[in-house]
Amino acid sequence: MTGEYLDKHGDVMVANELALDEMTDADDVAPLVAFMASGRLDHATGCTIDINGGSYIH
Numbered sequence: 001m002t003g004e005y006l007d008k009h010g011d012v013m014v015a016n017e018l019a020l021d022e023m024t025d026a027d028d029v030a031p032l033v034a035f036m037a038s039g040r041l042d043h044a045t046g047c048t049i050d051i052n053g054g055s056y057i058h
Contacts, residue, residue, distance in 0.1 A: 019054025 006014060015023050029051050035041065
C-alpha cells in the first residue's frame, strides 16, 4: 500500500517519521493475527487496531 511513497521518499526517511523509528513488518503483525484467530476477541466487533509504528503519535 505504501510502495509508491516509499519509492519516492525511502525507507529511512519514513522510519524516521515514526515514533518507534522502524517500519512495521509481518513479524509485528503476526501476533495480532494469531490472537484474532484464537477466538478470544468475541466481543471486539467493528474495532480498528492500528499496527503502524506509532505514526499517529509522532
